[in-house]
Amino acid sequence: MVQTIDIEVVLNLIIFAMFFTIASTELMAASAIIFKYKESEKKVFKFLIPIWEVTGTFFVFYVVNLEGLMPDVLPLLAYSFISYILILLILYVLRNTLIISAENLWKRKNRIINRRLLYSAYAIVTFVLGAMIVMIYAAFIGGHGLNFNAETFNLISFITFLPDDGFIIGIAILFFGLAAVYYGLDVNPFLPFIVTTMGMLLSGISIFEMGDTNNSTLFIIPIIFTLSIPLLWMFNKTKNIAENKLVFQGLLSISIFFLAYSQYPYLLGKNLLITSVLNNSAMQTQMFYATLIGGAILLVLTYFFFDIYFGNSQNENQEPIAEGEN
């Protein structure tokens, strides 16, 4: 049986899925930049350059929605992760600074600070950011290292619980595998499927072992949807479907949504019942309406974005170029 879910939580999980999908395009870009920089210049930057500014906005979108959904959880988050949050913020500002500098570098031939160095630094910072976000998420799922009453987080306790590490490493491997598909990198067609399957096995077993899973039957959806991406990419006839950004992101969003849903209604290794910390009904109602109206505006904007993005790709077959490059 699958637990019925509150509509406000559904909206929050949808926003989380959207945020993580967009963020994952950056994580995949980061691995491509580190391992295949030359190819990235042609295939990755085309999509990364217009999208990276939106990722941060979606992060804020998720955080504010979470504040509105479960305000009582905030003190726990603030006290437990204060050090990590502040480091995360510094890295976030650094990430923006690095990529905007890389885009607009005025001396392209500078031997010390050049575009490749800046993009590589951006990629490393993005990796660390991704790992930290997944770490906080994993800590909230499993509760290892988190002391709910003392509002503290013990990193050693977290790390020494192997499924926590397995989850983070598994996610990293999974997106490493998917990167080749998303950006159409020149690799063996079987490789993404093998790597993605490995990542999925590791992260899947880990999340199950983390002890929060309540709707295990839902796992089947992320497994099928996520694996279908590299599977479609293996064959010439279906390769284009997997490389289609909308299809890819759609499948990934649905997978993330159901993966998160599989844990509902618990957090912290079944020690915290989500429904017991939801906001008051008056606020929930207003948040719901605001999400519907704002979501409609967002859908229209997203439609315009993809319309122009694909139109530009087909008409001119060239990447959007930052002004500094001209």
Next chain:
Amino acid sequence: MGVIGIGTMVSIINFDRFLMGFTLASHILIVTMSIGFSILISLAEFLAIRWKDPYYEAMARRFTKAFVIFFAVGTASGTVLAVELFALWPSFMVIVGKVDILPFYYEVFAFLLESISLVLYFYYWDFFENRYKHWALSLLVAVGTVMSAVFITLINAWMNTPSGFNIPYYLKTGNLININPIAAVLTPSGFYEDAHVVTATIAAGVFLIGTYLAYSFIKAKTEDGRILYRKGLNIVAIVGLISIALAGISGSVADSLLITLQPLKYAAIELNLNSSTSAAEIIGGVYSSGKILYDISIPNLQSLLAFPLTFGKGTVPGLDQYPQSLWPPLFIHLTFDTMVGGGFLVGLFALYLAWRLLRKKSITTTLPIYGMIISGPLLALVYDSGWVTDEVGRQPWIIYNVMTVQSAANTSPSIIPLGIAIIVFYFLVVPFCFYFAYRILKNDAVETELERARRSKWFKR
């Protein structure tokens, strides 16, 4: 309290205060530039399309490059602030989450509007066949940017005049009942604060850009450069005059409203020791042992400004009506004077520029140019002074008459080393942001951009 001593806790609370204030002060500098740019870009592109003028086109492109840099850093620094709010003031954010989270949430959508529109506007500039469609995107960017400011200011207004829940019951029991999120959004001071903050932000941003344009005009080596910067200064003069005039009017109204909404803050910023029916305007001065020293006093002016519709008939509040333990630091009187005095000076300068433009005289002669160079930084000082007046004037409350700063703060000692790291980081990032924007603008020759504009299909028609 068992783990850390009271003295340590107070120090951490003061550190929280400082960290938040520092981050805000850095952030608003970047934000003023973003808002100023978003409006000037839209105007410049509209004029470029309407008059088929490649100078305005080149100007819009140049401004957009700088805007993207400020946006990128501003987005990150805004996120830092958002997270700092619940990291440093968790108890405060619990109440906000339950009563007044809606403006934050609305702001996210304004932010999304701004960011997605900006991506399309900047990266796909030449994609649009119909330039008016491209220009419409600049409007969306400006609307998103300004609305972000509107919604965030609503949160601050709610902190000054809390509403949307049963306050007496909360003070008695600590429980929130009768929650009405819409009433919290429509907080009594919301409209007036928004009117003042938004117009003042536009004025500060536009004049700061004016400083860059004036400096560039002096340094320009070609005629094309001088023409471009002169046209830019014309727009700045007009937008600057309108925004600073509106900021002055709305500021005066907002100040008068404090008499009923936050009388203690009013008494502190006006340095009124006693309530009075014919209050003098006190300019300058410091409070010492129950007296005001070194001030200039203009009889009846304060009453006249506070009650203009009744020609000064009314009672202004005084500090003596409140226990001294609740008084905010009285230096806010000086920051208030700085705000009013500086704003008034720049307003006069803007009038002078408008007068010259009306008489079809150039505003690129010595006095207007050097005046413009000074006006930007002066208005930035004015803007920060206004912000300090508002925030410090609410002390010791984080939510006026509901929650003190002390009871809202995160007292975890682990904040301190990382907070210091954030401060150091900002000291690097903010100057970098301004320097980088300047270098990007300087790097691209005006002639190259003009040539590019002239080659565009739209200008060939």
